[in-house]
Amino acid sequence: MVSRLWVLVKRELFQLVSFKALLIAQIIQPAAWLMLYSVGMTDLVQPFLYCGVPVRYIDFVLPGLVALQGFSQLAYTLSRVADEKRHGMFQALLTSGVDQAQYVLAKASSAVLIASLQCLGIVGVFFLAMDSESTALKLTPHVFILTVMGAILWSSLGTALGTALCSAEKSSVVAALVGLPVMFSSSVFYDLEGAHAVLKSLSAANPLTFYVGALRKSMLFGGINPREYLILGLLTACSFLVACWVVGATDLVTKEK
Amino acid sequence: MATDFHPAVSCRDLTKRYNAEVLGIEDLSFDIPYGKVTGLLGPNGAGKSTTVNVLTTAIRPTSGEFWIAGLHGKRDRLKIRNVLGIVSQDFAVDWALTVRQHLNVFASLYGKSADQANSEIDMWLNAFDLSGKADTKILQLSGGQGRRVQLIRCLLADPPIVFVDEPTLGLDPKGVQVVLNSLRQMASRGKCVVMASNAVEEVEAACDDVIFLRRGRLLDYDSVQHFLDRYGGLEVVTLTVVSDTVPDVMWWGTYLDPEIEEIGPRMWQISFSVDDARGAVPSLVDLAFRSGLTISDVSVKSKTLKNIYLNLSSIERSENGE
Numbered sequence: 209m210v211s212r213l214w215v216l217v218k219r220e221l222f223q224l225v226s227f228k229a230l231l232i233a234q235i236i237q238p239a240a241w242l243m244l245y246s247v248g249m250t251d252l253v254q255p256f257l258y259c260g261v262p263v264r265y266i267d268f269v270l271p272g273l274v275a276l277q278g279f280s281q282l283a284y285t286l287s288r289v290a291d292e293k294r295h296g297m298f299q300a301l302l303t304s305g306v307d308q309a310q311y312v313l314a315k316a317s318s319a320v321l322i323a324s325l326q327c328l329g330i331v332g333v334f335f336l337a338m339d340s341e342s343t344a345l346k347l348t349p350h351v352f353i354l355t356v357m358g359a360i361l362w363s364s365l366g367t368a369l370g371t372a373l374c375s376a377e378k379s380s381v382v383a384a385l386v387g388l389p390v391m392f393s394s395s396v397f398y399d400l401e402g403a404h405a406v407l408k409s410l411s412a413a414n415p416l417t418f419y420v421g422a423l424r425k426s427m428l429f430g431g432i433n434p435r436e437y438l439i440l441g442l443l444t445a446c447s448f449l450v451a452c453w454v455v456g457a458t459d460l461v462t463k464e465k
Numbered sequence: 466m467a468t469d470f471h472p473a474v475s476c477r478d479l480t481k482r483y484n485a486e487v488l489g490i491e492d493l494s495f496d497i498p499y500g501k502v503t504g505l506l507g508p509n510g511a512g513k514s515t516t517v518n519v520l521t522t523a524i525r526p527t528s529g530e531f532w533i534a535g536l537h538g539k540r541d542r543l544k545i546r547n548v549l550g551i552v553s554q555d556f557a558v559d560w561a562l563t564v565r566q567h568l569n570v571f572a573s574l575y576g577k578s579a580d581q582a583n584s585e586i587d588m589w590l591n592a593f594d595l596s597g598k599a600d601t602k603i604l605q606l607s608g609g610q611g612r613r614v615q616l617i618r619c620l621l622a623d624p625p626i627v628f629v630d631e632p633t634l635g636l637d638p639k640g641v642q643v644v645l646n647s648l649r650q651m652a653s654r655g656k657c658v659v660m661a662s663n664a665v666e667e668v669e670a671a672c673d674d675v676i677f678l679r680r681g682r683l684l685d686y687d688s689v690q691h692f693l694d695r696y697g698g699l700e701v702v703t704l705t706v707v708s709d710t711v712p713d714v715m716w717w718g719t720y721l722d723p724e725i726e727e728i729g730p731r732m733w734q735i736s737f738s739v740d741d742a743r744g745a746v747p748s749l750v751d752l753a754f755r756s757g758l759t760i761s762d763v764s765v766k767s768k769t770l771k772n773i774y775l776n777l778s779s780i781e782r783s784e785n786g787e
Contacts, residue, residue: 215573219559222570226561226602296557299523303546304574304622456543460523461553 212306216314224318234284234322238277238330246270258399263428267344270334271424272396274351277326278358279391279416281319283383285363289315289370290379298371299460308455312367312448319363320356327355350426354440358419361444364451371454374462395420415443471535472496473626473657474520479529481515489515490681493529497659497674499625502652504668504689505661506774507678513661514554516678517628520659521551534626550624554631556611560604564595564614567603571618582621589617593643608635616644626657633667645671669770677774692773700742704735704753705762717752732761 224231246269253265292298301311331347369382393407394416400408411417422436474497481489490512497503505513518524520531522542531538533545559567565586572582590596593613603611612635619627629648633641648671652658662668668675668689675692677684685692705728706712712733714723724736735753739745742765753760 212574215570219562219570222566223559223561296553296555297559299521299551299553300557300571300618301574303521303549303551304571305547305576306574307543459525460521461518 213310213313216301216306216310217317220314220318221321224321231322231325235325235329238273238326239333241273241276242270242330242333246273256399258428259425261344261428263344267428268399268424269397270330270345271427272420274327274330274355274427275358275416275420275423276391276396277330278323278355278419279362279387280326281323281359282362282366282369283387284322285315285319285366286370286373286383287379289367290373290376293371293373293460293462294376296461302455302460308452311455312364312451315367316360316363316448319359319366323355323359324352327351345427346430348426348430350432351423354419354423354426354432357440357444358423361415361419361440361447364444364447368447368451368454371451371458376462390414390416393417395424418443471532473499474531474533474659476520476531476538477529479516479519479531480527481512481519481524482527488681490519490678493678493683495676495683495686497657497676499657500652500655501673502648502658502660502671504672504675505659505678506663506665506668506675506770507684509663510680511678512681513663513678514630515681517551517630517659517661521549521628522546523551548625550619550622550627552612552615552619552627552629552632554634556608556615558603558611558614558618561602563600563602564590564606565599567614568618568621572621575622577621585621586617589620592647593617594639609637609640612636613640613644616647620647620651624656626659627651628659628661630661631663632660633662633664641667665771665774675770689770692770700739701766702737702739702742702745702749703762703764703766704749704758704760705764706733706735706753706758706760707731708733708758712753712758713756714752717749717756 246266249269250264250266255262255264256268257263258268289298292301302308331351334343334345335347369386370379373379373382389410393410394414395411396416400411400417403411418436418439422432422440425436426432475495477494479493480491482491483489493512493516505516507513515524519526520533520538522533522538522545526538534548536545536548538545559570562570568586568589569579569582572586573579577585586599587596590599593616595610595613595617598606598610603614606614612632616629616632619629627648632644632648636644645667648658648660652673660668660672672689674686674688676686677692709731711727712725712735714725714735717723724734726734726736728734737745737749746763746765750760750763
């Protein structure tokens with residue numbers, strides 16, 4: 209089990225290293241977000257109260273951007289899995305002794321690596337650019353634990369969706385249909401405290417809301433409530449199990465074939 | 466394997482319907498033994514790839530049952546995947562990896578040690594004329610070389626049952642020979658090899674038995690030799706004629722579905738599958754003469770699986786009113 213998993217992880221790493229341009233783009237992208245969007249918005253938005261504490265917009269949005277990188281693994285994994293299914297590699301792997309859990313975990317490992325590098329990139333750029341006096345944010349181990357959990361959560365959902373798709377052409381459509389509503393109904397970019405009731409209800413059922421909230425509290429206040437870890441742990445476990453079930457239950461080839 | 470009491474592949478009333486209009490296969494029932502190369506033959510859309518996909522658990526059948534190495538197609542779906550080797554019609558390879566990286570990944574998945582994997586990979590790369598390409602990215606290989614890599618991956622697994630779908634697609638004649646030889650070798654070692662193909666000459670050369678599918682149904686299943694005997698008498702008469710335009714043979718009603726091929730300036734070959742060449746030649750020559758065609762050559766080829774294939778396929782076309 210473990211040796212097969214390691215082989216699959218190595219395969220994912222080989223692939224990742226082969227697409228150097230993609231890898232570099234994935235790391236540069238969050239830093240670009242940070243510089244262009246958050247720095248620009250910080251000059252426009254006055255400090256506001258978050259959980260009773262005044263925060264600057266850049267301190268508020270940075271944990272959201274870190275969470276967004278974990279969330280982006282959904283679209284990345286979805287597209288990779290749909291592509292593997294279309295070209296027969298999904299079938300080749302699952303008829304080579306690879307079981308569902310190994311397949312899902314291998315995809316998650318690649319997502320964890322990318323999300324960790326993105327997290328390091330964004331946090332590194334931020335702390336290099338800011339002196340520690342001018343920011344309320346703290347770098348704690350929770351940030352990395354949550355990044356790993358988030359990458360597993362979202363990549364597993366991406367694997368489930370990518371496997372369930374009957375056509376690889378639909379992967380970008382599904383990624384957009386899922387991605388944008390989930391992103392904007394969470395608190396990545398804004399505090400939902402004073403938001404419309406409908407948006408609040410949507411946000412309450414949105415896993416990204418919990419994920420962003422946990423990351424934000426860990427970075428702003430240095431720790432998070434164990435209950436939030438529990439909720440995120442359950443969400444991650446559920447998403448992993450759903451992905452395993454979908455991989456085992458769906459056809460190995462798409463209808464395109 | 467060869468001593469197992471159950472057939473390698475067995476199916477009963479196997480049906481796959483994609484939707485109300487599209488039928489993949491219908492009521493297929495057959496047993497395929499170990500130790501043979503069995504061809505799945507039929508015109509485009511006959512259901513060859515659907516049969517392979519259902520039997521390899523890639524897609525689920527709509528109804529019917531099947532067994533692979535005695536394992537039930539529905540109950541043991543995941544276990545079946547461990548006794549199969551598949552070379553699919555697509556170029557299912559890791560394009561971004563080098564040939565060696567890709568093959569090493571799969572050799573490790575098959576439980577081989579690094580040393581064992583490397584020595585087997587070197588042996589197969591050499592056999593498939595790819596030894597100079599070991600460290601080349603698969604992306605940079607030609608289609609035929611990519612297909613050979615796929616076949617090597619299957620050989621590394623050494624499974625008891627192998628399904629190959631159009632294995633020689635895009636290969637040069639030497640590559641075709643190597644692939645067909647390796648399939649024959651697998652069968653001689655007691656493996657069950659199922660080869661879906663449209664390349665009739667290759668099926669005839671490599672297969673012991675042939676399953677002929679037509680419009681998703683089993684038309685016939687027998688050894689290649691029995692096929693030739695059963696449908697014996699089929700011969701191909703080819704007239705080489707001179708004509709400024711495509712010869713109009715539509716009104717030669719008795720002889721359905723001639724194949725017309727332009728072989729040079731004003732030169733055409735018209736081929737007919739006939740039961741009795743000796744009786745047909747004078748009549749065809751007469752028809753050509755009455756059509757105003759100048760005959761430069763008449764040849765008769767003996768019965769081959771290709772003739773039978775063309776004839777069985779033409780029955781389908783005439784049934785469809787084409």
